[in-house]
Amino acid sequence: MHATSGPAVGVLDVGSFSARLVVLEPGGTPLEPALSHQSRLRLDRELDDECRLGDRGIAAISAAVAEGMAVAARHGVHDVFPFATSSIRDAANADEVVRTVRRDTGVELQFLSGRREAELTYVGARRWYGAAAGPLLVLDIGGGTVELSAGRGSQAEFARSLPLGARSVTRDWLPTDPPVRSKKVRALREYVLAQVRGALGDVTAEIADHRVVGCSKVLRQLARLAGDRPGRGRELHLDDLRVWIPRLAAMPTAKRAKLPGISRQRARQALGGAVVAEALLTITGGTMAICPWSTRDGVLLTLLDALAVDDPALQVNPLSLGEQAMAALLELEKPVD
DSSP: OOOOSSOOEEEEEEOSSEEEEEEEOTTOOTTSOSEEEEEEOOGGGTBOTTSOBOHHHHHHHHHHHHHHHHHHHHTTOOOEEEEEOHHHHTSTTHHHHHHHHHHHHSOOOEEOOHHHHHHHHHHHHHHHHOGGGOSEEEEEEOSSOEEEEEESSSSOSEEEEESOOHHHHHHHHSOSSSOOOHHHHHHHHHHHHHHHHHHHGGGTTTTTTSEEEEOSHHHHHHHHHTTOOTTSOOEEEHHHHHHHHHHHHHSOHHHHTTSTTOOTTTTTTHHHHHHHHHHHHHHHTSEEEEOSOOHHHHHHHHHHHHHTOOOGGGGTOTHHHHHHHHHHHHSOOOOOO
């Protein structure tokens, strides 16, 4: 961490398990941020049966936001985009959460729509692989949603979001305490497969030649579990993943947490995430490369692009630098599909 000497952009990414601040300076890269800070959260424990975040969870969000913004300010960073992922966006009392955080911290959390998240995830993946990688089909399994995007250039030409995140399908389809009966797993498999097939149905032929890329912690952990090892090209293969689905269904959560790649926080969601990943791989060819950059990196790179615009008007009001960067993220969705 170091004090920034000029314009810089940052994001405060508030998710289910952490609130992470990442700052980039012009010419920087998410691989080497100028500043990075993380506060732990466990919002998965704070949702009640009606999908409402309790007072303790809201207080934890406020504390994490205040800490992250204070760290940014101490290092001279004032253009920070604070956004919350589906763990807050999809809560039944999301408006209450935003109001309380604003009252407690002065910061108004922003929400990106599922489609905008898909577009920004594509930006992150495209920047990681570069133009030489050819057309990309980018898949992201989050906690609440799955984002799908595709394109041949710098921006996505197709983007959709489905309510099939690892946390969502676990909550809606799987029992609290494993083992999980094969009948339940089969029903979830059929449902997810139908939803993904429907979402991609009208573009299936167009994306047949696209390189399939997975961008999320869920997919990185599944790749590690299903045979990937550090030092090898990171990929997730359908046949390897299918071997693990019945094993995960039979295991208690505590035992899943001891498996390679499966974190303790995401152990309960591991089976749901694996079933969703299986459906994606079934429809998209059976193999996906694992990309380390995702939505947050796409946000950062979009912010940097906005600051790099050579416009004399931006020099009139120093605040307009940050304002233009924010507008790049909150622009109306493009009719990409």
